[in-house]
Amino acid sequence: MLDHPRKGRLLTEDDIIALEIGAGILGTGGGGNPYIGKLRAREMLRADYEMRLLSLDDLDDEAQIVAVGGIGAPLISFERIKEGREGLRCLRALEHRLGFTADAIGCEEIGGQNAMEPLVVGAMAGLPVVDGDGMGRAFPEMQMTTYSIYGHRSTPSVMCDPHGNVVSFDHAITEKWHETMARACVIAQGGASVLASAPMSGAFMKRYAIPHTYTQAIGLGQAVIDARKTHDDPVATICAREGGQHVFSGKITDLQRHFKGGFNVGIARIEGLDDCRGSQGEIVIQNEFLIFRRDGEMQVCVPDLVVVLELDTGLPITTELLRYGQRIAVLALPCHPLLRSDEALNVVGPAAFGHPDITYAPLAEKGAA
Amino acid sequence: MLDHPRKGRLLTEDDIIALEIGAGILGTGGGGNPYIGKLRAREMLRADYEMRLLSLDDLDDEAQIVAVGGIGAPLISFERIKEGREGLRCLRALEHRLGFTADAIGCEEIGGQNAMEPLVVGAMAGLPVVDGDGMGRAFPEMQMTTYSIYGHRSTPSVMCDPHGNVVSFDHAITEKWHETMARACVIAQGGASVLASAPMSGAFMKRYAIPHTYTQAIGLGQAVIDARKTHDDPVATICAREGGQHVFSGKITDLQRHFKGGFNVGIARIEGLDDCRGSQGEIVIQNEFLIFRRDGEMQVCVPDLVVVLELDTGLPITTELLRYGQRIAVLALPCHPLLRSDEALNVVGPAAFGHPDITYAPLAEKGAA
The missing domain is CATH 2.40.390.10 (CV3147-like)
Structure with missing residues (x-):
């Protein structure tokens, strides 16, 4: 079991502000606007929650990592405020269901608003977020992660909506079927829910996560901020x-x-x-x-x-x-x-x-x- | 625990043929055509499965009854043959999930094709089917049962499709939300799945099931068959x-x-x-x-x-x-x-x-x- 709570680099408000820009750039026009997520993350930091970023190198092979992300229509989640604890409820339901304790939180998609959701969930659960993701950018569907592409089965998963409804996708015959069923369900739930996928091992993530993408996105955002200050291009x-x-x-x-x-x-x-x-x-x-x-x-x-x-x-x-x-x-x-x-x-x-x-x-x- | 396996009246092929007509009449034009279900039930009887009908009076108060039924567009399930064991998979997944063993199978809807599904599942599981249902007819939505109306919470439930996908509705904030989410999901699954709802107690069913509706539907169908033979109206x-x-x-x-x-x-x-x-x-x-x-x-x-x-x-x-x-x-x-x-x-x-x-x-x- 990973000695998790104290590992990883602490993120600051400046990191979150830079991440908004960097995640927006890597979103290639999609993935949803990270603005609301930035506000949520910033409020949590101001309320003394800790956000920790854990390098893949520091991840134990046996660690169990749960990736969480918003699912739905990006425009809806920009206009409709989350209840706020959907992701935590997903994590707890999945842990209870499968009888394990997560060691860290993973990110499905660094591009757009799904860069922020894992940080919020990690802060609430007292767990670090792994510095990497499954896309290195944004893609529109769940099966389009390196996790799914290289063999991780993302079911059983748990999806929670802002109303309090909880749905589990116990088994999907393919990763694409998981996407199809979850997509239909999230539309019925109003178009902005959160989903936690079956845990991945540290060994798997070290091999198949796109590495260092939080650090990349924060650095990218900071570079843009700095360039604007110094009137560089x-x-x-x-x-x-x-x-x-x-x-x-x-x-x-x-x-x-x-x-x-x-x-x-x-x-x-x-x-x-x-x-x-x-x-x-x-x-x-x-x-x-x-x-x-x-x-x-x-x-x-x-x-x-x-x-x-x-x-x-x-x-x-x-x-x-x-x-x-x-x-x-x-x-x-x-x-x-x-x-x-x-x-x-x-x-x-x-x-x-x-x-x-x-x-x-x-x-x-x-x-x- | 109910002494279940040997209780209840054994149904015959003639009963199933009569039930097709009776369930069709009580379907008031909807609920799906019970023809395919009749063929499935008849084949099972010919293969020496037993179908038992258990009177509500013979049900222990402590018995745990799982209602199963097809969900989707009736026309689709008339044209698209089921894999066949969807209902059994739902039952097993629900038992495993909640850590109990069902004593009997319940019926949501006697009108139309959902009269047949519980009989097929009961036969596969070696369990009797309770002689009653939640509608006494057909209605288009899941929350329209006397079970839901009189306080049963039908989640956690499990839904299985013909492909092998399994989805659980762990918690719905209302019965109508359960319907909304399950409906969206079944459409994504192709429009013809089976759902098993959270177990009901024998005491609850005695009070709130519409009683004797299998006996009623079989008798009704038999009466039509007899009247046609004797040239009565x-x-x-x-x-x-x-x-x-x-x-x-x-x-x-x-x-x-x-x-x-x-x-x-x-x-x-x-x-x-x-x-x-x-x-x-x-x-x-x-x-x-x-x-x-x-x-x-x-x-x-x-x-x-x-x-x-x-x-x-x-x-x-x-x-x-x-x-x-x-x-x-x-x-x-x-x-x-x-x-x-x-x-x-x-x-x-x-x-x-x-x-x-x-x-x-x-x-x-x-x-x-």
């Missing part, structure tokens, strides 16, 4: 940190968005500015920014990250906040190698998002450019 | 047995059906024949036959039973089998007094079906006419 700062490329600058000239098959889908067209004058950019949206094309040629594609920032401030823009006339920078960040295997591309490659015609061409990896 | 036979009234005979001249808010809703208009020549009948459909009006005046209304039979054969017609030009008899059968209390009318009265303008006027009770 935040876009260049982000690219330098992440081994990314600034692939386009432009003004949004056309925006089509609609709801199809449970996804927010659409296209944003961008007229080039500055170095890109005379070029046309196009972003394909499917909850997240999925694909970027320049003058009809694909430049970046899922699972690599298409990040959209305000050109002037370097702050991330989510898909629902795109507006006609906005001046934006499009960045391409390489995804983690765990998302580039054949197993992973089957689940999170372009074909999994309905683009079987597109062959994934990986961006140069961080440090390789 | 099956419609008159049913009315005599059930204390009901033959309120209309006619030909369907107009039929409107559509899907609204999860219900099959519609109206059937009937031109009078025989004694009813010159009159117009109208049936309001909401999964079941809900209301019957003659020349604009309400004659029968939920929770009393509006039963539609083929005029010539006395065989029940379900809402989806109504056709233009059909010659039908409309019967009114009084519901059980347990459905007529204020508590019950709040859940299964006309207002609960979206007709707050209609005041329920009870039919004369069985034996009182």
